[in-house]
Amino acid sequence: MKVLLAGATGAIGRPLLTALRTAGHEVLALTRTSDTRLPGVRMVVGDVLDRRSLLRAVDGLSADVVIHQLTALSKAPATYADMEMTNTLRTTGTAHLLEAARAVGARRFLTQSMVPGYGFVDHGTRPLTEADPFGRPRGSKADPVVEAMRATEQQVFTADGIEGIALRYGAFYGLTGSEGFVTALRAGKLPVPRDGGGTMSWIHLADAAAATVAAMDKGVAGQAYNIVDDEPVTWGQMFREHASAAGTKPPRRLPGWMLRLAAPYFATLMIDTSMRVSNAKARTELGWAPALPSYREGVEALRS
């Protein structure tokens, strides 16, 4: 198939590009910068938030599938304001990309968000499934973040003539995701709550890419899929494991009040949020399973 990949230069975009090409797909890679080159693909230069520039960029092109992998997270989002651009990419960006999808004649559209869309609260020990409420506002500062996640899903599910599929990724690690953690650990700039914080479902970037290719092939229109590994883990444990693999000092343990003051968004994610997310639907319907089923194997892979 011919795939227009928006976000091809990002943390998930790069391994996804490799996975798509390995599976024999042709890729058109969207970027905002005209001097960016990626091996074996045609670059398409356009800004998703500039509708006219985007439609001009795809004029005359054709594709079977569009994949939305756009975020604005290269600066780690410590505050809610740091999430605003990513929220806009999920609301306005999705709307513009859907127009581009129509322009290129695509019949499938995959979008993505993250499992905290189930709510930045303590969900207890019951594994969350795709049947649980997603993107529901709860009268908190996190509402714009979850509402934007719901907005991207709703737009693709209801787009006329397009088969829309949504992926809800766990927190990314591995490859460039872990490089960022290790750099921050070495600099003593990766704080965690004193008690290790809440539990989170994670996914190695290589597994996230493989799941995305599977969803493109086998995903059912109008469906969302959790893309997480088998073993949720606390932030503290995940970052201690990274520190050990990288041979550097463990994360800085901070009292909750200090973390809330310095990085309110991170604090909500690490202290107030706790979730275990099920990947049963992706396993059954996409025929996908994580090659790295837990952080143990995933972080171990960083040693080699």
Ligand SMILES: NC(=O)c1ccc[n+]([C@@H]2O[C@H](COP(=O)([O-])OP(=O)(O)OC[C@H]3O[C@@H](n4cnc5c(N)ncnc54)[C@H](OP(=O)(O)O)[C@@H]3O)[C@@H](O)[C@H]2O)c1
């Ligand atoms: N689930 C998760 O845990 C999760 C999700 C996403 C990211 N992250 C983390 O966040 C960090 C940074 O992510 P990242 O490396 O993917 O960088 P990023 O800055 O979030 O960029 C992601 C992609 O979006 C594209 N993009 C952004 N705005 C655009 C626009 N207006 N028009 C067209 N394209 C646009 C960028 O393309 P160009 O710059 O080439 O134009 C890039 O390919 C990584 O450490 C990653 O692990 C985590």
